[in-house]
Amino acid sequence: MHKIILAVRYFLKRRITHFAVLAVALCVFIVVVVMTVMTGLVSDFKQNNHNFVGDCVVGTESLVGFAYYEDFVNILEEQKDFIEAVSPVIKSYALVNVINKENNTGLEILGIDPVKHSRATSFANTIHYHKGDVSKTFVPSYDPNLVGCVLGIERVFERDLNGNYYYYFTVPRTGYSISCFPLTAKGALSKAGMGLVRTKTFYFSDTSHSGLARVDFSLVYLPFEQTQQLCGMDGPTKRVSAIHIKFKPSIKLQTGCEKVASLWQEFRQEKANEKQAYLLDTVTVQSWKNYRRASIAPMENEQTELIVMFAFVGITNVFIVLVVFYMIISHKSKDIGILKSIGVSNADIMVLFSGFAFLVGLLGSGIGLFAGRLFLLKINRIEDWLFERFNWQLYDRTIYTIGDIPNRVEFKVLAIIALSAIVACLAGALVPSWQAARQKPLDTLQVNQL
Amino acid sequence: MRGPVALCVLVVDCEFSGCGMLKLFLWLRYLRKKKIVFLSIAAVALSVSLLIVVASLFTGFIDAYERAAVEAIGDVVLAPPAPPAKFAKYGQFIERLEQTEAVEAATAMLSAHGLLHLGKGNVRAVEIWGIEPVRRAKVMGFDRFLLRQKDSGGKPSFETNDFEEKIGGFVGIGVVAEPDEKTDQYDFDAVEKMYGEEVVLTTGTVSGVNKEGRRAEVKRKVIEFTIADVVETGVHQFDKGCVYLPIEELQKNLYPDEEFPVASQIQIKLADNTEADVALAVIRGVWRSFVEDELGGNLYLINADIMTAKQLQRPYVAAYRKQMGILLLIFGVVSLGVVLLIFCIFYMIVRLKQKDIAIIKSCGAAGSSVAWIFVGFGVCVGTIGSGIGAALGYVFTNNINTIEEWIRIIFGLKLWKSSVYMFNKIPNEVDWASALSIVLLSIIAAAIGTLIPAIVAAATKPVEILRYE
Numbered sequence: 001m002h003k004i005i006l007a008v009r010y011f012l013k014r015r016i017t018h019f020a021v022l023a024v025a026l027c028v029f030i031v032v033v034v035m036t037v038m039t040g041l042v043s044d045f046k047q048n049n050h051n052f053v054g055d056c057v058v059g060t061e062s063l064v065g066f067a068y069y070e071d072f073v074n075i076l077e078e079q080k081d082f083i084e085a086v087s088p089v090i091k092s093y094a095l096v097n098v099i100n101k102e103n104n105t106g107l108e109i110l111g112i113d114p115v116k117h118s119r120a121t122s123f124a125n126t127i128h129y130h131k132g133d134v135s136k137t138f139v140p141s142y143d144p145n146l147v148g149c150v151l152g153i154e155r156v157f158e159r160d161l162n163g164n165y166y167y168y169f170t171v172p173r174t175g176y177s178i179s180c181f182p183l184t185a186k187g188a189l190s191k192a193g194m195g196l197v198r199t200k201t202f203y204f205s206d207t208s209h210s211g212l213a214r215v216d217f218s219l220v221y222l223p224f225e226q227t228q229q230l231c232g233m234d235g236p237t238k239r240v241s242a243i244h245i246k247f248k249p250s251i252k253l254q255t256g257c258e259k260v261a262s263l264w265q266e267f268r269q270e271k272a273n274e275k276q277a278y279l280l281d282t283v284t285v286q287s288w289k290n291y292r293r294a295s296i297a298p299m300e301n302e303q304t305e306l307i308v309m310f311a312f313v314g315i316t317n318v319f320i321v322l323v324v325f326y327m328i329i330s331h332k333s334k335d336i337g338i339l340k341s342i343g344v345s346n347a348d349i350m351v352l353f354s355g356f357a358f359l360v361g362l363l364g365s366g367i368g369l370f371a372g373r374l375f376l377l378k379i380n381r382i383e384d385w386l387f388e389r390f391n392w393q394l395y396d397r398t399i400y401t402i403g404d405i406p407n408r409v410e411f412k413v414l415a416i417i418a419l420s421a422i423v424a425c426l427a428g429a430l431v432p433s434w435q436a437a438r439q440k441p442l443d444t445l446q447v448n449q450l
Numbered sequence: 451m452r453g454p455v456a457l458c459v460l461v462v463d464c465e466f467s468g469c470g471m472l473k474l475f476l477w478l479r480y481l482r483k484k485k486i487v488f489l490s491i492a493a494v495a496l497s498v499s500l501l502i503v504v505a506s507l508f509t510g511f512i513d514a515y516e517r518a519a520v521e522a523i524g525d526v527v528l529a530p531p532a533p534p535a536k537f538a539k540y541g542q543f544i545e546r547l548e549q550t551e552a553v554e555a556a557t558a559m560l561s562a563h564g565l566l567h568l569g570k571g572n573v574r575a576v577e578i579w580g581i582e583p584v585r586r587a588k589v590m591g592f593d594r595f596l597l598r599q600k601d602s603g604g605k606p607s608f609e610t611n612d613f614e615e616k617i618g619g620f621v622g623i624g625v626v627a628e629p630d631e632k633t634d635q636y637d638f639d640a641v642e643k644m645y646g647e648e649v650v651l652t653t654g655t656v657s658g659v660n661k662e663g664r665r666a667e668v669k670r671k672v673i674e675f676t677i678a679d680v681v682e683t684g685v686h687q688f689d690k691g692c693v694y695l696p697i698e699e700l701q702k703n704l705y706p707d708e709e710f711p712v713a714s715q716i717q718i719k720l721a722d723n724t725e726a727d728v729a730l731a732v733i734r735g736v737w738r739s740f741v742e743d744e745l746g747g748n749l750y751l752i753n754a755d756i757m758t759a760k761q762l763q764r765p766y767v768a769a770y771r772k773q774m775g776i777l778l779l780i781f782g783v784v785s786l787g788v789v790l791l792i793f794c795i796f797y798m799i800v801r802l803k804q805k806d807i808a809i810i811k812s813c814g815a816a817g818s819s820v821a822w823i824f825v826g827f828g829v830c831v832g833t834i835g836s837g838i839g840a841a842l843g844y845v846f847t848n849n850i851n852t853i854e855e856w857i858r859i860i861f862g863l864k865l866w867k868s869s870v871y872m873f874n875k876i877p878n879e880v881d882w883a884s885a886l887s888i889v890l891l892s893i894i895a896a897a898i899g900t901l902i903p904a905i906v907a908a909a910t911k912p913v914e915i916l917r918y919e
Contacts, residue, residue, distance in 0.1 A: 019794055023787045030784050063573050093575040095565050095652060095670075104563040104654055106575025106691075179565070179652065179670055187570025189650065197565075197652045197670050298870040305865070309781070312500055316493045316787040323486060323794040330802070394776065399769050 006335070007356040010328060011363075020324040020425070021364040027317050028368025028421050029375070031310050032414065036376055038306060039413055040406020042299045046289075048211040049296060051122035053288040054087070056257050058264060059242025060282040063092050064187045065233050067276040069240045072267050076243070082251045082259060085119030087112065090227045091241035092180055096220060099175035099201065107155075109178065109220045111227020114138065120244040123221075126208040128153075129171050138223045140205040141171045148205025149176060150221035154401070156207045161387075163397030165209070174204040178222070182232025185239065185276050190232040198230050213401045214295075237276055253287050261285040314424055321357060321428025329353070329436040336436050337444035346437040353433035354426055361425030365418040376407040476806070477827045484799055487831060490792045490896070494835025495842060497785035498892050501778060502843030505884035507850070508774035510877025512767055518685045518872070519759040524557075524589045524717035525726075526733060527762065530754040536560070537751055538710035543740045544585075547718065550736060552729040554721045557585035558713035560697050562704060564653035566625065574625055576693045578653055580700030583607060589719040596620065597638075598645060598679045608696050610646065610676045617699050618678035621649075624690035626680060632858065634867050634874065636682075647677050651693060655704045671703040684875065686868040726758050788892075792831065792899030796824055800903045800910075807907050808915035817908035824904035825897055832896025836889040843885065850878045 011017050060066050069088050076086045090111035097104045114137035118124035124134040127150060129141065138148035156172075157165040179199040182190040202222060210216055225234070233239040247256035268280050289296065329336070336349060375382075383405060386392045395402055481487055530537050537543075540558040547553045560580035567573050583606040587593040593606040608618035626644045627636045654670040675695065683689055701712055720729045733756055741751045760767075800807070807820055846853070854876060858864050868874040 016794060016797065019790050023790045027784055027787060030780055034780055064570070093565055093573050095563060095575075095654065097654070106563045106565060106577070108575070179654065181565055181567050181573050181650075181652065183573070187572070189567055197672060199670060294869070298867065301863070301865055309500060309504075310784070312496060313781060313784045313787075315496060316785070316791055319489045319493050320787060320791045320794060323489065323791060323798065326486065327794065327798045327801070330798075396765070396769050396772070399765060 004355065006352055007359055010332070010356055011359055014328050014331075016324050016327060017360060020321050020360050021367065023317050023320045024361060024364025024421050024425060025367035025371065027314055028365045028417055029372045031314075031417050032369055032372030032409075033375055033379075034306065034310075035413055035417065036372070036409055037379075037406055038303050039410060040408055041402070042303055043410075044211070044402075044406055045299055046296055049292040050288050051125070052210050052212060052215060053291055054085075054121040054244040055247045055253060056245040056260050056285065056287055057242050057291045058245065058260060058283060058285050059091075059291075060279075060284070062187070062279075062282050063231070063241070064183050064185060064279065065090065065231075065239035065241045066279040066283050067185065067237045067239050068267075068271050068274065068280070069243060070238065071271075072264070073243060075263060075267060076245060076260070079259070079263070082248050082256055083245060084248050085116065085246040087116040087120035087244045088224070088240040089117065089242050089244060090224065090231055090233060090239075092227070092231045094220070094230070095179045095197075097177050099177055107218050107220050109180070109222050109227060109230075111222050111224045111231070113224045114221075117244065120246045123208070126210045127206045128167055128209070129206045137221075138205055140173070140203045142173045143203070146203040147200075147223060147226060149178070149202035149223075150206045150208050151176075151204060152216040152219045153207045153209040154213070154217040155220075156204070159397060161393075161397060163401075163403050167207075171206070172204060176202050176204065176220075178202055178220070178230065180230040180232075182230065184232060185235070185237070185279065198232070200226060200230055202226075211401070212295075216401065239276075239279070253289075257285060257287045314420070317421070318424050318428040321360065321425045322431060324360075325353060325357065325429045325432035326435075328356075329432045332436075333439055333444040336439050337441040340439070341441040341445065349437040350433045353429055353436055357425040357429030357433075358422060360429075361422035362418075364425070365421040368421070369414055369418060373409060376409060379407050380404045473823050473826055476823055477830055480799060480803075480827060484795075486795055486798070490788070490795050490831050490899075491835040491838065493788045493791050494832055494892055494896060495839035497781070497788050498836045498839025498888055499842035499846065501781055501785070501888045502840060502880065502885045503846050503850075504777055504781060505774065505888065506843065506847045506879065506881040507877065508770065508777070509881035509884060510847075510879050511871075511873075512770050512774075513879075514873050514877045515770070516760055516763055516767065518683070518688075519763045521590050521683065522685070522688060523715070523759050523762070525720040526718040526729060526756065526758050528716040528718065528733065528737060528754055528756045529714065530751050536705075536712045536714045537741075537745060537754075538708065538712050539744050540711060540713040540716060542744060543716065543737070546736050546740055547716070547733065550732050552721055552724045552732040554719045555585065555588040556716055556718040557582050557589045558697060558711075559586075559715040559717060560700050560704070560712065561714050562653045562655075562700065564651050564693070566621075566693055567650040567652075568626065569647075569649075575691070576622075576625060576651070577691050578651065578700060579692055579694050580697035581694050582697055583694075586717075589717055595681045595683045596679045597623070597641065597682055606679075608678050610678045616648075617673065617675040617695065619649075619651075619675040619696075620679045620681050620694035621677055622689040622692040623680050623682040624686065625693065626677070629868065629874075632862070632864060634864060634869075641680050644677050644680065648674060649677060650674050651695075653704065673699070673703050675699075684868075684873055686872050686874070690869070726760075730756055730758065782891075785892075786895075789895050789899040792828060792896050793902060796828060796900045796903035797906070800824065800907045804910055804915045807910045808912035811910060812912040812916065820910070821904040821908040824900050824907050828896045828900030828904075829893055832893035835896065836892040839892070840885055840889055844880050847878055847880050850876045 058072070073086050073088055076083055090109075092109055094107060094109045095104055096107045112123070114123065114134050118134045124131065127134070127137060130137045137150060140146050140148045153165060157167060159165055177199055178201070179197045182198050184190045208216070208219070208221060222230075228234040228238060228240075245256075245260060247253070264283070264285050268277075271277050271280060339349065383394055394405060529535075544556045544558065547556045562578045562580075564576055564578045565573055566576045581592075583592065587606050594600050596606055599606050608620070610616055610618040621644070623636055623641060627641050629636050651673045652670055653673065673695070681689065681692065681694065697713065698711065701708065705712055718733065720726070737754060737756065738752055741748060745751055810820060811817070854865050866876050
């Protein structure tokens, strides 16, 4: 009991302790705000990637694609126990230009069946004009007889200064001439009858806003069959680039991917003697995280770098606690002498000052967390106010494709920050506590010391 | 007793020497006796080094970004608005430009987008730049980016050794090779094998609405060319997505009906010591008279964009600068802890050294002199700490690429990739202007941290401290 009483007493009586609390609170406040925003950006980015890809992808990087996909899709669709939806897609590059305009642009194209793809991914949530009926995604509302295409939103609409897109009320009638190199199963240019390049005109039917800058800027969705023809994958043995898969909600990502990988191995062996079996060699089974690794990893790295930098700066807090405790202990040598003279052990003295440090850490991090939470709740309003008054934004929305600043506080992040602050305080108090524990009552309670 | 006796002697001396010796004596003594002061020096050093590294990396990145723009498009770029986004007789315009004192050299460029088929199953979306290699070398030192020709000493050329009649072209290194996943380095042996390879490029134009009022038609053009050289600029965007062809060949394919040579951009190198604003005015004047004389005074063309490379990059540079400011502010606020630390340490010293202070004051030193001892000591701590911090920041920034490589080797973590951060090397030059500001601010912060303890010391009453009881 005396440990708690003394710890609280020192805390209340020694005003210098308040500086330690202030330093911890300041550091925790900044770290909470920065890490919440950063974690929010990273997790939003990951979620957008997950939405874009689905849970698992069986595919190849080669633009030739792979054959016999229909058989494998059938096998996957039979796995009702863990697979919810499957969507074969065709991925390639195309030269796109707006009809009547001279601008050619090289873009990525994705041939999909909108209904299947919406089941396997969150495609249906990204489109604007056909949200209610995804099956008509490629049907331009101004002329249902034309073949439609869906363009990434950054290709079509402008953003205002707050990052909101100016959608037209009706779908604008725009034609796009899209050309591809059709490739044979061996990867050579297919010249059969149609020249080296195949061109087809599509009409703007909708726009997709995935929240991924590169996707929204450089991806065009086209109807599956037409894309297969454009890319030369529509031969007697049809080919695709990838199969996107969504697992049942109860299935863990790793378990699902392992099961798909095992099915794929069996399938590959089964097809080993087929004519185009060599195309299956480059096919991999990847979870969405691995599939989008190249995009996600840099953001995670930046988060780690920021944590390391904060850890370095946080060392100052350890120093502050050390100094404060050193001061307190040097002034409280008599208390320590009395405690030890009535039989309190060295360990108890250490526990006493560690408890005190814990209190400093707890209070400092509590204040920091509270202030951080409060600031985060208002962060978007503060930014709006700054923008209105001073034309200043944290993220220039004409450059960064983000909406509101993420301010969703994650309990796990808060817990880690608070725990780190308390550990830093305990670390700072360690040496002074040890020195206090080693003091001898005989020395400190001598008459000439009193 | 040596301390107080020495102190008394120095205080007496102080009357004659302005207290300089006394202060120095006490600073050295506290530094020697109070090891805890080193904590404040360490904290200052840590914060200063971190801030210098952050400021230097950001500034280096921004400088590299601006430099990359100049190397890609020259000091100034002239681009007619769309439509028509191109103009004829560019040779005559360049001649006129080069006659002015403001312009050292200029070159034309014709750009388009295309798809490149490199081999089995290997298709890339690329940007096609029709260029004049010799002129381009004059304007932006393009020849030093050519892997095969850079050391030859000759003028850069599209010529291929095998067949003279074949079109030669350059491709960005990232077009023909992928950087290694772990090291981010290109396999130069694989790149070398691409020299002389024939590749197929498709591009196209749109024919204008004809007299019968028919709709415009997309004309696809397929160009086969031989890879004469590979370009490595160190800027991912250009290395990954650019194909360079002779401007005449590209024009022949895209605009076969044009009577005169056409260009979509003129890239200009300014003469040394030319003010950008003056040069822009001169170029605008030359352009206006050229359009009026040679292009029939076309109003669209007269209003061509004429901008410096820096002006073009301004919105992005502003965004990077803002990020840098925010990051420095965040670390600066966290570094305020250092002020608190110095306050705590100095407060402790003042409390423990009350007898010293009382002796000094009893010998006649004024309160302000005593206060200055501690403020000066704080400035010393700040100076030493920030000096060490600046040295650490310099060493870290200068060797950042080596450190990053070691992190990759030890932890397998590749922190810097050209595909993410544009450049293949981390900019590693110290931003001395920012470093100086940071050092000065940290010294001021250290002095602020000592203010209250200094006032407490100045208010010490010798009669209370030096009483026997």
